[in-house]
Amino acid sequence: MRLWLVLGLLFFLAPSQVLAQSAKDPVETVRAFYAKDSIRAYEFYSKRLKGLFVRGDKEVEKRGDGQALIDFDFRVNGQDTKDGWEKTLHFELLSREDKSAEVKATFENYTPQEVRYSLVLEKGRWMIDDVHSTGKDTWRLSKLLEKALSGAAR
Secondary structure, three states: OHHHHHHHHHHHHOOOHHHHOOOOOHHHHHHHHHHHOOOOOHHHEOHHHHHHHHHHHHHHHHHOOOOOOOOOEOOOOEOOOOOOHHHHOEEEEEEEOOOEEEEEEEEEEOEEEEEEEEEEEEOOEEEEEEEEEOOOOOOEHHHHHHHHHHHHOO
16 A cells, blocks of 8 residues: 555656646646756657657768767757756746747856747647757757758768
């Protein structure tokens, strides 16, 4: 009996990818993505974005040089992170339609940063479909991956 009680409590108290990637809240999908602490958390990507990453991974493997298609962590808009940057992380829902949403992540990583996530609703879950930065040096993740893949095909 106690085992079932403990397991039940863990289920309700622990963050769950199923609950985090729900039809109810696209912000929770982005929050759970940051908690994974890896840009390789493919379970958060839309079919389109995951496809770009998988093609990129295959290209890197084929080349055998260990050089990634992108050379920075887009979640933090940089290669390095300042200690405690996670404590400054805030999320805001900017827009939401029936099948699309945009979430803004702001934080301090040496300088103030803003990264925006475009999400789509796929099979009842909010999935990250693209990411872009704002400010002085802007980029769009899908364009960076597509450009790297088109260069690799030469």
